[in-house]
Amino acid sequence: MFGAIPQRAWSRRYPVDDGHRCRLAMHAGLTLTRCGRVILIDTGVGDKQLEQLRSTSYDFHGLTDLREALRVRGISPGQVTDIVLTHLHFDHCGQVTRRENDRIVPVFPEAVCWVGRAQWENALNPHPLEAESYFPENMEGIEKAGKLRLVGADCDLCEGVRLRLYEGHTSGQLVTYVQTDESTAVFAGDVIPIAAQVSPPWISAYDVCPMTSYDEKIRLLDEAAARNQVLVHCHDAYTPCSTVKKINNFYKISRKVFP
Numbered sequence: 001m002f003g004a005i006p007q008r009a010w011s012r013r014y015p016v017d018d019g020h021r022c023r024l025a026m027h028a029g030l031t032l033t034r035c036g037r038v039i040l041i042d043t044g045v046g047d048k049q050l051e052q053l054r055s056t057s058y059d060f061h062g063l064t065d066l067r068e069a070l071r072v073r074g075i076s077p078g079q080v081t082d083i084v085l086t087h088l089h090f091d092h093c094g095q096v097t098r099r100e101n102d103r104i105v106p107v108f109p110e111a112v113c114w115v116g117r118a119q120w121e122n123a124l125n126p127h128p129l130e131a132e133s134y135f136p137e138n139m140e141g142i143e144k145a146g147k148l149r150l151v152g153a154d155c156d157l158c159e160g161v162r163l164r165l166y167e168g169h170t171s172g173q174l175v176t177y178v179q180t181d182e183s184t185a186v187f188a189g190d191v192i193p194i195a196a197q198v199s200p201p202w203i204s205a206y207d208v209c210p211m212t213s214y215d216e217k218i219r220l221l222d223e224a225a226a227r228n229q230v231l232v233h234c235h236d237a238y239t240p241c242s243t244v245k246k247i248n249n250f251y252k253i254s255r256k257v258f259p
Contacts, residue, residue, distance in 0.1 A: 046094030086189030116172025168213030
């Protein structure tokens with residue numbers, strides 16, 4: 001998760017066990033707009049590939065079925081109007097579809113799925129170093145249902161919800177900006193997946209273009225610090241949201257936010 005940064009440095013900011021493993025989250029976002037849209041941001045890993053993934057280095061536990069999480073909030077799967085997928089790695093889009101007998105079908109049947117165009121093309125023909133992060137069955141049911149919307153440039157999904165493209169971790173990653181009454185919430189995806197990575201050089205080894213990641217993090221952080229935006233850290237098990245401040249050329253967490 002921290003690339004070339006020595007463990008003795010990053011372990012002071014993020015807990016690690018005796019096996020050098022980090023506990024990570026797969027947070028999903030839910031936005032209810034004044035115009036009546038019900039928007040999910042990412043869906044986590046789902047259950048289609050769990051056994052295959054567990055046979056590698058992942059130890060999944062405490063997983064939440066998004067359908068149940070929504071029902072607790074009085075929302076049925078059919079009421080979801082939009083799903084923004086930051087990118088198509090398995091831990092961000094797995095629960096957008098499910099197995100139904102021998103078919104792959106959408107979990108949220110009425111929802112349009114927003115995906116970066118460059119990310120979609122990358123997922124169809126990935127580089128071998130990134131290929132294991134993609135499972136075609138996650139999105140096959142979405143494309144067949146005609147629910148795929150590709151984003152080639154920054155755009156407004158609706159009033160108060162803007163989608164912006166960021167590079168580095170993978171091609172065409174979408175970051176969602178949600179304007180609230182108090183501030184702007186920024187679902188940063190894997191641009192800044194955990195709060196400890198607000199330092200620009202602290203870049204995950206999963207990022208395919210680390211120098212681009214560095215520049216993109218600064219672009220996101222400069223605006224977040226200047227406008228007091230709330231960053232959502234999708235993989236942080238301890239600090240799901242935070243604000244940041246800039247001191248000279250350094251960035252640090254100014255306030256932890258718990259939604």
